[in-house]
Amino acid sequence: MNIFKEPLFSQSYIDTGEGQPVILLHGLFGNIAMWRTTINTLKHRYRVVVPRLPLFEVPIHRANVDYLVEVFHEFLLWHNLNNIILVGTDIGGQLALDYAYHYPENVKKVIISGCSGLFENIPPINKADQIDYDSVEDQVKDAFYKRDIVGTTMINKVYNTVNASSKNLHISAFASSSKKSLVSKFLFRVSRPVLMIWGLQDKITPPEVALHFHDLLRYGTIKFIDECGHYPMIEKPESYNEALLEFLN
Known part of the structure; x- marks a missing residue:
């Protein structure tokens, strides 16, 4: 019987495989x-859990990284997930690092790609508190077309997310919170091994961002992937999964 209170949001999720729990965390545009x-690579050796982060369900005044950590923690408690390995991209990577800092007893390892929290090439919020996402959309479009693994439906979903004005407000709020909640304040205190899998052609979080993460982390390792942008798990899945498995094993 679960002794913990019901989580704040009952988001959908994937739960497959058996063994060491590996949690995959998407970003703002995934x-x-x-x-x-x-998932297909890890499920034969690990229990893989992929929650859909409730980025657009949280109240707008709670659309920030700190609250996302709280929501994620309650999700883990409700599903009795402990001694976890966190894999995150974009703000999902920032969430993974933030959670590993606040709850080190529940985290074994962390893997991040294109992580936010230090520096990102995203246009600033304008007076209307909206962001011009053209450059970010181009990155997403390039990633999905380079690897035709999700098809037109997924691309349309991403674009619909970006173009919906109500969701834009949440994206703007999370992007602003991500910039203000700088991980540099606590990275040196993260006590778990961290692997950075980074695209050498990442234009949103360039390779020097990964190097800066490496300088601030006590137990950090970098794996660069050539001819790869912001989404290595989509653009170069073979190289990404190889580096992931090597680190996990």
Whole structure:
């Protein structure tokens, strides 16, 4: 019987495989589908859990990284997930690092890609508290077309997310919170091994961002992937999964 209170949000999730729990965390412009090849790679050796982060369900005044950590923690408690390995991209990577800092007793390892929290090439919020996402959309479009693993439906979902004005407010709020909640304040205190899998052609979080993460982390390792942008799990899944498995094993 679960002794913990019901989580704040009953988000959908994937739970497959058996063994060591590995949690995959998407970013602002992704969802569960972006992890398809990673899930298929890991599920034979690990229990793979992929929650859909409730980025657009949280109240707008709670659309920040700190609250997302709280929501994620309650999700883990409700599902009795402990001694976990966290894999995150974009703000999902920032969430993974933040959670590992606050709850080190529940985390074994962390893997991040294109992680936010230090520096990102995203246009600033304008007076209307909206972001011009053209450059970010181009990155997402390039990633999905380079690897035709999710098809037009997934691309349309991403674009619909970006173009919906109500969701734009949440994205703007989370992006602003991500920039203000700088991980540099606590990275040196993260006591778990961290692997950074980074695209050498990442234009949103360039390779020097990964190097800066490495300088601040006590137990950090970098794996660069050539001819790869912001989404290595989509653009170069074979190289990404190889590096992931090597680190996990």
